[in-house]
Amino acid sequence: MPALPYEAIYELTSDAVYELELHDDRSPVFVRVNPAAARQLGRASREVVGLSLAEVLGEQAGDTERRARECARTRAMVKATRAVRLPTGDAIFETTLVPRVDDEGRVFGVLGVARDVTDRADAERALREANAELERRVEERTAELRATVTALESFCYSVSHDLRTPLRAIDGFSRALLEDHRSALDAKGQDYLDRVCRAARRMDAIIDALLALSRLDRAELELARVDVTALGREVWTDLDHGPRTTFDASPGLVAEADPRLLRVVLENLLGNALKFTRDASTPRVELGGDSARRHFWVRDNGVGFDPRHAARLFQPFQRVHADRFPGEGIGLATVLRAVTRHGGRAWAEGAVDAGATFHFTLGSAA
Amino acid sequence: MIRHSNTILLVEDNVDDVELTKRAFAKSHIANEVVVAPDGQTALDYLKGTGSHAGRDPNVLPALVLLDLNLPLIDGLDVLREIRSDPRTRRVPVVILTSSREERDRLAGYDLGANSYVRKPVDFNEFVEATRQLGLYWLVLNEKPHPEE
Numbered sequence: 001m002p003a004l005p006y007e008a009i010y011e012l013t014s015d016a017v018y019e020l021e022l023h024d025d026r027s028p029v030f031v032r033v034n035p036a037a038a039r040q041l042g043r044a045s046r047e048v049v050g051l052s053l054a055e056v057l058g059e060q061a062g063d064t065e066r067r068a069r070e071c072a073r074t075r076a077m078v079k080a081t082r083a084v085r086l087p088t089g090d091a092i093f094e095t096t097l098v099p100r101v102d103d104e105g106r107v108f109g110v111l112g113v114a115r116d117v118t119d120r121a122d123a124e125r126a127l128r129e130a131n132a133e134l135e136r137r138v139e140e141r142t143a144e145l146r147a148t149v150t151a152l153e154s155f156c157y158s159v160s161h162d163l164r165t166p167l168r169a170i171d172g173f174s175r176a177l178l179e180d181h182r183s184a185l186d187a188k189g190q191d192y193l194d195r196v197c198r199a200a201r202r203m204d205a206i207i208d209a210l211l212a213l214s215r216l217d218r219a220e221l222e223l224a225r226v227d228v229t230a231l232g233r234e235v236w237t238d239l240d241h242g243p244r245t246t247f248d249a250s251p252g253l254v255a256e257a258d259p260r261l262l263r264v265v266l267e268n269l270l271g272n273a274l275k276f277t278r279d280a281s282t283p284r285v286e287l288g289g290d291s292a293r294r295h296f297w298v299r300d301n302g303v304g305f306d307p308r309h310a311a312r313l314f315q316p317f318q319r320v321h322a323d324r325f326p327g328e329g330i331g332l333a334t335v336l337r338a339v340t341r342h343g344g345r346a347w348a349e350g351a352v353d354a355g356a357t358f359h360f361t362l363g364s365a366a
Numbered sequence: 367m368i369r370h371s372n373t374i375l376l377v378e379d380n381v382d383d384v385e386l387t388k389r390a391f392a393k394s395h396i397a398n399e400v401v402v403a404p405d406g407q408t409a410l411d412y413l414k415g416t417g418s419h420a421g422r423d424p425n426v427l428p429a430l431v432l433l434d435l436n437l438p439l440i441d442g443l444d445v446l447r448e449i450r451s452d453p454r455t456r457r458v459p460v461v462i463l464t465s466s467r468e469e470r471d472r473l474a475g476y477d478l479g480a481n482s483y484v485r486k487p488v489d490f491n492e493f494v495e496a497t498r499q500l501g502l503y504w505l506v507l508n509e510k511p512h513p514e515e
Contacts, residue, residue, distance in 0.1 A: 157466070160465065161464070161465045161466050171488055201488060
């Protein structure tokens, strides 16, 4: 293939290419102008050749002239980006000037290539503005969030204090009635008061559970390498599990996690497994997992659940076995919050009377 | 000379809690006189012999102050701060008795020099037991900082 003549590039490029001749006593003169440059100046090439910078660019000529002379003096490439007002409209040019040197080594002019970067500059400005706007919005939302968290904290505080005071009165005065005025109450009346007392204590336990849940969200996440197998065995030992139930933890399970939150997760999952295997003939609870995938599970052979309820299990106060097993209905909600804080998820598998497996991950696979 | 009476100063604004606390004392066989201050200002008036307790001898300190935290007018922690900053009252045993289970309240209470921090249980039987132990420790076993009347 024959070489492409430079002339063709000069003629066809959309960059403006021009040559200026330098004079000591007057404005540099155009000696060559390619079609792209002529188009931008809104004239024909031949009209521009022979005119000075001052004649073509008017007041804006000074800046170009200064750089052209700097290029000639330093004999080095000069680059600049600047806005220019042209007959064809305002534009931003990225201009490169190189000196023209004759056989004797004298600089007699400069060659300029000017690329119209208006679109790019506009896009950059739009991006900068969008970023600034985004930044501003993030700040705004953060401030809103901070205010919400503060409000939530003071709400939790008053819940813990203000709700318990009337509960204490309900429980205390019901008992006072039972103790001091028992003879005035028949068996049914006494039973009702017992129920009042139990309800008050149950509400107290619910308040505790709710506060524990909100504390999960407030605490800073402190990650450490956790021996999940050892933690599981420790939690199991602390549970009131009795000799009937066997517990098996897979050896060598490890995770990068907040040890306190992970303990809460295991306390709830192992506690549930223990509770729901209560009536099994050979109750069995297992802790397993795949450390590399940051995925763990607790499996039991207890009463299980209807798979249609699998998603609801993790919502607060949803109790699938409320009639047969005690609880506040907040354990799995707590588990979900704790693993979500690690960037993980939790889900359940099971069937009625066929046991259950509760899975959780602590973020994406390591 | 500063000395202790056997009075318990109960700083508590909730009338139900006052009644329940008195009942718990009775059930625990604590027969000490109980003076109730329904707000922080009244508590400080009692201790200093000023305001609503003008004329009371401020050199006679209660055997024990039971202090709730959420109080009208002057907050419980401010009452504690004032008690600890007055040379006359700084050694009086103060037990914070509150519904709050917040760690910050507990830490603030201890930082300000509370002698104990006891959470009021909702279960009245537990409350009686807590009161019994409090009374046994602070009114019987504990040697008071100043001589008793």
